[in-house]
Amino acid sequence: MLRRLQQKWNIKGYQLWLVLLVFALGGSATAYLSRLLLAGLPQNIFWLWKLLLRIGILIFAYPAVLLLIAFIFGQGAFFWAYEKKLLLQLRRRRVVPLSIMNDSKREQKQTFRLAIFASGAGSNAQKIIDHFKNSSLAQVALVVCNKPEAGVVTIAAAENIRVLLIEKDRFFSGDAYLPELQEAKIDLIILAGFLWKVPDALLQAYPQKIINIHPALLPSFGGKGMYGQKVHQAVLGRGDMQTGITIHYVDEHYDNGAVIFQTALPVLPGDTPETLAQRIHQLEHVHYPQVIEKLLNEQATLP
Ligand code: GRF
Numbered sequence: 001m002l003r004r005l006q007q008k009w010n011i012k013g014y015q016l017w018l019v020l021l022v023f024a025l026g027g028s029a030t031a032y033l034s035r036l037l038l039a040g041l042p043q044n045i046f047w048l049w050k051l052l053l054r055i056g057i058l059i060f061a062y063p064a065v066l067l068l069i070a071f072i073f074g075q076g077a078f079f080w081a082y083e084k085k086l087l088l089q090l091r092r093r094r095v096v097p098l099s100i101m102n103d104s105k106r107e108q109k110q111t112f113r114l115a116i117f118a119s120g121a122g123s124n125a126q127k128i129i130d131h132f133k134n135s136s137l138a139q140v141a142l143v144v145c146n147k148p149e150a151g152v153v154t155i156a157a158a159e160n161i162r163v164l165l166i167e168k169d170r171f172f173s174g175d176a177y178l179p180e181l182q183e184a185k186i187d188l189i190i191l192a193g194f195l196w197k198v199p200d201a202l203l204q205a206y207p208q209k210i211i212n213i214h215p216a217l218l219p220s221f222g223g224k225g226m227y228g229q230k231v232h233q234a235v236l237g238r239g240d241m242q243t244g245i246t247i248h249y250v251d252e253h254y255d256n257g258a259v260i261f262q263t264a265l266p267v268l269p270g271d272t273p274e275t276l277a278q279r280i281h282q283l284e285h286v287h288y289p290q291v292i293e294k295l296l297n298e299q300a301t302l303p
Contacts, residue, residue: 188296
């Protein structure tokens with residue numbers, strides 16, 4: 001269960017303990033505060049006022065106390081994002097029109113809008129587009145690419161999907177194209193062969209909402225410069241008996257965020273980087289769309 005929490009929150013092991021500690025301290029401090037306030041009230045006060053005060057403390061004081069303690073323990077950024085997310089979910093629930101409140105659970109939820117960031121051939125992008133083509137759960141709303149000549153641009157054009165061509169300067173030193181992503185109402189960013197690092201501006205705007213696929217079993221064969229055939233050459237060079245794919249959250253380092261999914265395949269005698277790449281691609285095409293769907297379903301069924 002702790003491992004699931006760690007993956008869900010996309011945090012490292014030690015940070016999970018700090019986060020749990022902040023929750024515990026926040027709860028105790030709020031309970032203490034509530035007792036103090038209630039003790040200061042006149043004895044004969046109407047019970048309803050006491051109840052309202054308790055609820056008020058829970059709604060307003062608890063988040064504030066949590067944030068305060070979180071900052072003390074260096075977890076301010078996590079709790080700030082966490083509380084913002086809760087608020088957003090509350091707002092989304094409020095705006096569900098009454099007319100569809102009785103429909104199935106799925107219909108009450110939004111259709112997630114996906115952006116695929118890719119700079120290569122785009123075979124994974126194609127599989128993801130196909131997977132969600134007739135889906136009410138999600139749709140690929142945008143393809144983001146830094147190479148106008150990349151195969152993925154042709155795929156997007158054929159599929160009638162908007163393409164956002166990006167430039168280094170604005171991506172890394174400007175607004176990271178956040179206005180365009182927000183305007184397209186993107187909920188999840190999917191990297192599929194995107195070779196640039198993701199800038200902080202995007203990581204902060206999309207906490208735990210940027211995922212990547214890597215053609216090896218991370219943490220092996222990941223990091224700067226480890227992409228494409230280089231990964232498979234390295235696997236063969238080290239004489240590993242198996243390799244595989246990793247789908248993971250994206251953080252500020254290359255190929256480093258919490259792992260969401262991994263699966264392996266054997267390295268066969270006579271394998272070359274090309275044959276390995278081919279089998280790895282097949283594995284990616286099967287699993288990436290499914291893992292995305294699972295992640296979105298988990299989001300959609302959040303209370
Ligand atoms: C995939 O192998 C993926 O693991 C890596 O980049 C490659 C993209 O291939 N991140 P394609 O452009 O989807 O065919």
